[in-house]
Structure formats: structure tokens, C-alpha cells
Amino acid sequence: MRLTTTTKGRIVAMMTDKPVEQAATDAVSPNGAGQQQPTPGEKPASAATARGIQVTDRALVKIKAAMEKEGISPEQGGLRLGVQGGGCSGLTYNIRFDTQPRERDRIFQFGEVRVFVDPKSFIYLHGMTLDYQETLMQQSFVFVNPNASKSCGCGTSFS
Numbered sequence: 035m036r037l038t039t040t041t042k043g044r045i046v047a048m049m050t051d052k053p054v055e056q057a058a059t060d061a062v063s064p065n066g067a068g069q070q071q072p073t074p075g076e077k078p079a080s081a082a083t084a085r086g087i088q089v090t091d092r093a094l095v096k097i098k099a100a101m102e103k104e105g106i107s108p109e110q111g112g113l114r115l116g117v118q119g120g121g122c123s124g125l126t127y128n129i130r131f132d133t134q135p136r137e138r139d140r141i142f143q144f145g146e147v148r149v150f151v152d153p154k155s156f157i158y159l160h161g162m163t164l165d166y167q168e169t170l171m172q173q174s175f176v177f178v179n180p181n182a183s184k185s186c187g188c189g190t191s192f193s
Contacts, residue, residue: 093166112148
């Protein structure tokens with residue numbers, strides 16, 4: 035299952051190059067209406083190093099629920115994060131479930147949730163945090179990526 039659909043009420047993937055604290059307070063919608071305030075002091079759920087991948091508690095709750103709904107076993111499967119060429123700015127985030135890791139994947143463990151990242155994508159994703167936001171307008175995973183030098187208005191493309 036890809037989580038990049040934009041249908042109202044569905045989970046979508048988004049990105050930002052702002053720090054987690056700032057990204058959580060910025061509006062997801064263009065006019066800022068209906069934005070949810072972040073939980074004060076919310077920290078990423080991971081104790082991963084700055085060069086690893088981090089996932090917030092909010093994102094973990096949504097990932098676990100979606101994995102259960104899709105029938106993905108936490109013992110074998112997990113969430114795959116990646117980067118692929120395309121989009122307005124040159125690169126696009128990819129987020130989906132996978133039934134097992136690939137041979138060269140980096141595997142990050144967050145309680146019951148495993149996150150798989152292929153070596154080429156890790157070049158662009160190291161140090162990033164995956165967060166989750168809910169507003170009146172949408173629900174979305176947010177990529178907080180310090181490696182992104184610019185992004186376009188679509189919210190899923192960066193360089």
C-alpha cells in the first residue's frame with residue numbers, strides 16, 4: 035500500500051526541511067486553517083543517532099494501525115521509506131509497506147515497528163524525522179528532512 039494518496043481523509047506523504055518543532059506548528063493547508071497544535075515537548079520515539087532515521091510517537095501510532103489494517107506482520111514486515119527521481123524539484127519521497135526487508139536495507143526498530151531504507155535512499159534520508167499531523171483539512175505523514183535544500187508547493191518533491 036502506498037501512503038501518498040491525497041483523497042480527503044486519507045493518509046498522504048508530505049515533506050519539509052524545517053526542524054520538527056517548527057514543522058509541527060506550521061500549517062499543512064495554504065491558509066493555516068484548522069491546524070493542530072503539537073504536543074509540547076514531543077520528541078522523536080527513536081534514540082537513533084542524528085545520522086539515522088527517527089520516527090515520532092504520533093507517527094508510530096498511525097503506522098501500527100495501518101500495518102494491522104493491511105495485515106502486515108510486525109515480525110517480518112515494516113514500513114519502507116525511500117526516495118525516487120521525479121517531481122517538481124527532482125526527487126520524491128516514497129512511503130509504503132513491505133513484507134520483508136531487502137538484502138542491503140538499513141533496518142530501524144521502533145518498538146514493534148520496523149522501518150526499511152535502501153542504501154541509495156539513505157543518502158538523502160539520514161538525519162530525517164518522520165512525523166504525523168492531523169488537521170481539519172487532512173491527515174499526513176511529514177518528512178522533516180535537514181538534507182532537503184529546497185522543495186516545491188506539492189509538498190512531496192525536494193532537492
